[in-house]
Amino acid sequence: MAQLRGTVLVVDDEAPILAVLRRFLTKAGYNVVVAPNGEAALQLVHTGPLPDLIVLDLMMPVMSGFEVLSALRVNEDWANIPVIVLTATMGYSTDHLQVDALLEKPFDVEDVEAAIQAALERRRKKKGTAKKRKRTKQR
Secondary structure (H helix, E strand, O other), X not given: OOOOOOEEEEEOOOHHHHHXXXXXHHHOOOEEEEEOOHHHHHHHHXXXXXXXXXXXXXXXXXXXXXXXXXXXXXXXXXXXXXEEEEEOOOOOOHHXXXXXXXXXXXXXXXXXXXXXXXXXXXXXXXXXXXHHHHHHHHO
């Protein structure tokens, strides 16, 4: 059995988008967990285990992606989870939202996977650098 490439939490209120991303990312080797809105997503994050990355829609009922981002940023355990935003609402930037990538709907699944790979690689490098600093301080 192939090793999983990580757990991705996909949050979107559109069932067809959840289905397409779940199918494609599962075939690509990811463990995929889905949530139909921000409130359900935060409940999954809270009960753990933490996802390696979140793919997040901005405009959803119950709790928006903006509210999810705010909740993630104020929790120390959740603040470093990479987030990729998929949205039909343009006018935002990755810097403004403080996310790893921003992709416009309709999206290409290969672009989503490329953004996931890049974000996970940045996270691995950041963790590796932090471990090296910690070892250097201990000497």
